[in-house]
Amino acid sequence: MILEIKDITKSFGGVVAINDTTFHINKNEIYGLIGPNGAGKTTMFNIITGNYKPNSGKVILDGKDITNKKNYNIVKYGIARTFQNIRLFSSMSVKENILIGLQNAANYTYIESIFRLPRFFSQEKKIAKRADEIIDFLNLTEYKDELATSLSYGIQRKVEIARAIATNPKLLLLDEPAAGMNPNETHDLAQLLFQIRDKFDITILLIEHDMKFVNHLCDRVMVLDYGKTIFEGHIEDAIKDEEVIKAYLGDFKHA
Amino acid sequence: MDFITFIQQLINGISLGSMYALIAIGYTMVYGVLRLINFAHADIMMVAAFAAFFAIDSLEVSFVLATIIAILVSVVTGILTDRVAYKPLRHSPRISLLITAIGVSFFLENIVNVTFGGTPKSFNAPEFFDTIIELSGATLTPTVIIVPVVTVLLLSILLFILYRTKYGMAIRALAFDIKTVSLMGIDSNRIIMIVFIIGSALAAVGGIFWAISYPILTPYMGVMIGLKAFAAAVLGGIGSVSGAVLGGFILGFTEVAVVALYPELGAYKDAIAFVFLIIVLVLKPTGIMGINFEKSRF
Amino acid sequence: MAKLNKNFIVYLLISIAFICISPYVFEDYGMRILNNIFIFIILAVSYNLINGITGQLSLEPNGFVAIGAYVTALALLSEDMKWELFQLEDPSPWVLGLNLDLIPALLLSGVVASAVAFVLAVPVFRVRGDYLAIVTLGFGFIIKVLAINSPEVTNGSIGLNEIPSVINVYWTGGIAIVTVILILNVVYSKYGRAMKAVRDDEDAASAIGIDTFKIKTLAFITSAFFEGIGGGLLAVLLTTISPDLFTFFLTFQLLIIIVLGGLGSMSGAIIGTVLVIGGSEWLRFLDSSMNIFGYVTDAHPGLRMVVFSLVLIIVMLFAREGIMGKKEFSDIFRKKK
Numbered sequence: 001m002i003l004e005i006k007d008i009t010k011s012f013g014g015v016v017a018i019n020d021t022t023f024h025i026n027k028n029e030i031y032g033l034i035g036p037n038g039a040g041k042t043t044m045f046n047i048i049t050g051n052y053k054p055n056s057g058k059v060i061l062d063g064k065d066i067t068n069k070k071n072y073n074i075v076k077y078g079i080a081r082t083f084q085n086i087r088l089f090s091s092m093s094v095k096e097n098i099l100i101g102l103q104n105a106a107n108y109t110y111i112e113s114i115f116r117l118p119r120f121f122s123q124e125k126k127i128a129k130r131a132d133e134i135i136d137f138l139n140l141t142e143y144k145d146e147l148a149t150s151l152s153y154g155i156q157r158k159v160e161i162a163r164a165i166a167t168n169p170k171l172l173l174l175d176e177p178a179a180g181m182n183p184n185e186t187h188d189l190a191q192l193l194f195q196i197r198d199k200f201d202i203t204i205l206l207i208e209h210d211m212k213f214v215n216h217l218c219d220r221v222m223v224l225d226y227g228k229t230i231f232e233g234h235i236e237d238a239i240k241d242e243e244v245i246k247a248y249l250g251d252f253k254h255a
Numbered sequence: 256m257d258f259i260t261f262i263q264q265l266i267n268g269i270s271l272g273s274m275y276a277l278i279a280i281g282y283t284m285v286y287g288v289l290r291l292i293n294f295a296h297a298d299i300m301m302v303a304a305f306a307a308f309f310a311i312d313s314l315e316v317s318f319v320l321a322t323i324i325a326i327l328v329s330v331v332t333g334i335l336t337d338r339v340a341y342k343p344l345r346h347s348p349r350i351s352l353l354i355t356a357i358g359v360s361f362f363l364e365n366i367v368n369v370t371f372g373g374t375p376k377s378f379n380a381p382e383f384f385d386t387i388i389e390l391s392g393a394t395l396t397p398t399v400i401i402v403p404v405v406t407v408l409l410l411s412i413l414l415f416i417l418y419r420t421k422y423g424m425a426i427r428a429l430a431f432d433i434k435t436v437s438l439m440g441i442d443s444n445r446i447i448m449i450v451f452i453i454g455s456a457l458a459a460v461g462g463i464f465w466a467i468s469y470p471i472l473t474p475y476m477g478v479m480i481g482l483k484a485f486a487a488a489v490l491g492g493i494g495s496v497s498g499a500v501l502g503g504f505i506l507g508f509t510e511v512a513v514v515a516l517y518p519e520l521g522a523y524k525d526a527i528a529f530v531f532l533i534i535v536l537v538l539k540p541t542g543i544m545g546i547n548f549e550k551s552r553f
Numbered sequence: 554m555a556k557l558n559k560n561f562i563v564y565l566l567i568s569i570a571f572i573c574i575s576p577y578v579f580e581d582y583g584m585r586i587l588n589n590i591f592i593f594i595i596l597a598v599s600y601n602l603i604n605g606i607t608g609q610l611s612l613e614p615n616g617f618v619a620i621g622a623y624v625t626a627l628a629l630l631s632e633d634m635k636w637e638l639f640q641l642e643d644p645s646p647w648v649l650g651l652n653l654d655l656i657p658a659l660l661l662s663g664v665v666a667s668a669v670a671f672v673l674a675v676p677v678f679r680v681r682g683d684y685l686a687i688v689t690l691g692f693g694f695i696i697k698v699l700a701i702n703s704p705e706v707t708n709g710s711i712g713l714n715e716i717p718s719v720i721n722v723y724w725t726g727g728i729a730i731v732t733v734i735l736i737l738n739v740v741y742s743k744y745g746r747a748m749k750a751v752r753d754d755e756d757a758a759s760a761i762g763i764d765t766f767k768i769k770t771l772a773f774i775t776s777a778f779f780e781g782i783g784g785g786l787l788a789v790l791l792t793t794i795s796p797d798l799f800t801f802f803l804t805f806q807l808l809i810i811i812v813l814g815g816l817g818s819m820s821g822a823i824i825g826t827v828l829v830i831g832g833s834e835w836l837r838f839l840d841s842s843m844n845i846f847g848y849v850t851d852a853h854p855g856l857r858m859v860v861f862s863l864v865l866i867i868v869m870l871f872a873r874e875g876i877m878g879k880k881e882f883s884d885i886f887r888k889k890k
Contacts, residue, residue, distance in 0.1 A: 292683065292687060340866060343870055344869070350604075351869055353610045354610065354812060354865070355866055357686075358869060359866060361861070365856075368858070369854075369859055373854065479694070482687065486691070522698065525698060529688075529694070532684075532691060533688070536679070537676045540680040
């Protein structure tokens with residue numbers, strides 16, 4: 001198990017967003033978090049990444065309890081995420097965005113950077129090389145010096161994923177990565193995620209609405225409805241499950 | 256300190272606090288709906304004071320008419336500021352808006368400086384305000400009594416507007432979630448204009464009271480007062496009107512108390528607001544009334 | 554991005570050459586303006602670090618410049634001079650004991666300024682940075698109040714004069730060059746990238762592992778350090794300082810400079826400095842009586858400031874990116890691969 005979510009409850013004021021939810025993800029799985037809009041999927045993401053503190057329950061990553069860790073520290077423990085509405089750094093190129101992901105891999109101090117001591121150059125060279133590797137692997141080479149936010153939606157998505165991979169995570173959280181894509185792009189994205197999973201030896205947790213994509217990609221899924229887990233398992237079984245059908249009515253005709 | 260002096264200082268403190276409160280309300284309301292620290296707000300107070308001064312000295316009208324003119328001038332200034340300088344930047348990064356506000360503030364200060372000259376002006380309030388009233392040994396002027404009373408009156412009217420009228424509800428909704436409100440068919444720009452009208456009018460009243468209480472006017476008088484009034488608003492809880500008033504009273508009273516009890520610290524009385532600001536930021540950033548604007552940014 | 558590229562060396566050489574030639578080209582008046590410009594370049598590029606690069610609106614310069622000015626002035630004045638100058642109260646013992654040469658004095662100015670910045674940063678950056686502007690504005694006032702009311706340290710409102718005039722354009726220009734280089738080194742490092750990330754999208758920055766509080770504080774302290782040094786240089790250049798010198802107008806000028814030049818562009822800050830300081834001299838005529846086509850106007854001191862505030866508002870409304878936007882000279886001349 002790489003990620004264990006145990007008895008998590010989260011409420012905002014009087015509204016219970018996540019209701020006593022438990023699930024786990026195995027290493028190298030591609031795991032789907034699905035459910036109707038407003039079911040609590042993004043809230044769950046935010047709890048995992050430390051943006052929200054749960055009212056109760058635990059988040060355990062690779063044996064470590066990370067429930068109350070600060071959000072910027074989560075990356076050090078090995079979780080990176082992308083956002084539903086693609087949040088790239090607007091003043092930077094593709095390569096610079098990815099270099100940000102390599103912050104922690106560059107081992108030099110502030111003073112070393114101000115006075116350009118040797119370690120600055122060796123570490124910068126190291127991360128520049130690593131950034132190029134990731135860029136080449138994701139076929140972003142021709143865009144690497146372009147302003148990230150000036151590129152097409154699909155490319156921006158890839159850049160955001162590249163930036164997340166750059167942090168060398170154990171677990172990659174993708175929030176609706178296929179949103180706004182046509183079937184061809186979606187197919188390519190699925191292929192890409194398989195390759196990423198294999199090459200970087202990571203586990204992927206994604207929120208998605210596109211059932212065909214989920215079916216193609218995910219080993220297992222968890223269906224959330226009104227903050228409660230109503231199903232966990234393989235997607236073929238999910239489709240047949242009564243509760244799921246009730247919650248979802250209609251989306252499964254594509255699967 | 257004997258009891259009479261204590262009561263006297265208490266009343267002075269409440270009077271000063273009322274003026275801070277009147278100005279703090281404008282800060283807190285504009286911050287509530289626009290998330291903007293309106294640097295130019297206190298300068299609107301200053302403009303009102305100068306308008307009244309001009310009306311009394313040069314136009315030679317009655318005090319009442321001068322007050323009305325002052326309120327009108329500051330309301331117009333407030334509306335213009337919003338329309339010309341802030342509205343075009345509604346969807347720009349916040350830093351742009353803040354910088355523009357600073358620019359407007361500086362502009363107002365210097366336009367008044369150029370128009371009226373740099374020498375401090377003496378405000379000629381009707382003598383009525385200077386009459387001494389002896390009350391069981393305490394020396395009071397009508398000013399220190401009128402100011403708090405009028406402030407409480409205005410505050411009650413404002414709270415009535417906010418909680419019992421359609422416009423008030425729209426203002427509170429806007430403070431809560433500006434995007435959704437626009438989608439519900441409410442003209443958010445009109446509501447914002449109303450917020451500026453209310454804030455500017457109250458600041459004008461505060462300015463007139465200030466001019467009566469401390470009759471030396473300079474174009475830069477708003478700077479220090481504005482800083483303190485904003486600190487008062489933060490102390491009370493930025494975004495909360497009652498908080499602004501509460502913060503204003505606390506600040507006013509503390510300033511008077513510190514100077515009365517420790518006269519040697521008199522030069523540092525202006526630093527009290529700053530100290531409050533730091534304390535609030537460290538201990539409870541949402542202030543006494545504690546309104547939390549943190550919505551999900553993720 | 555490693556910074557030793559050809560363009561940069563060229564600019565450096567041109568700057569050095571310019572500084573060396575300047576005393577032979579300009580007269581006293583021109584040299585005074587040039588010195589002023591160099592000091593303001595130091596202030597502007599530092600100010601740009603917290604405001605333009607990290608995106609946190611701060612109004613701190615006048616406070617840190619004041620601190621730096623007083624520290625350097627006190628360090629350079631000899632003990633005898635201090636006994637002579639301090640009229641309101643006797644100078645305090647540690648003030649008397651403070652005796653340093655120019656470079657240690659400037660460094661001390663920087664260190665003291667950044668120490669104060671650290672203290673300020675902790676409460677402010679822990680919560681919403683919105684308040685940074687107000688707190689720094691108040692901070693500037695407090696410094697002035699402290700300067701006026703601590704006669705045993707600062708000689709109160711009288712201020713300090715007869716500060717030894719030990720610098721010339723080689724100093725101001727040289728330190729300006731060093732400052733620009735050091736700050737550019739910060740910008741083109743992982744720390745600078747992190748600062749820009751915080752500016753562009755603070756939440757995405759923390760999601761990618763950046764400790765935004767630490768980065769903002771780092772930027773703030775660095776800005777303060779160089780502003781302190783700039784203040785020290787200013788004290789020596791003017792040879793006389795008093796609390797009145799360090800008003801909000803100083804911060805306001807710097808704000809116009811970096812906005813005009815382009816928030817986030819160091820090249821822009823340099824251009825902005827030349828335009829604003831130079832323009833400020835040129836616009837002096839506005840403050841006095843003017844002869845327009847034979848019609849003589851009255852003197853209206855303060856008209857210059859009105860023009861400045863209008864410039865700021867107009868730039869913000871119509872040309873928010875300023876002259877350079879977020880680009881540097883090297884970005885414009887970079888050949889497309």
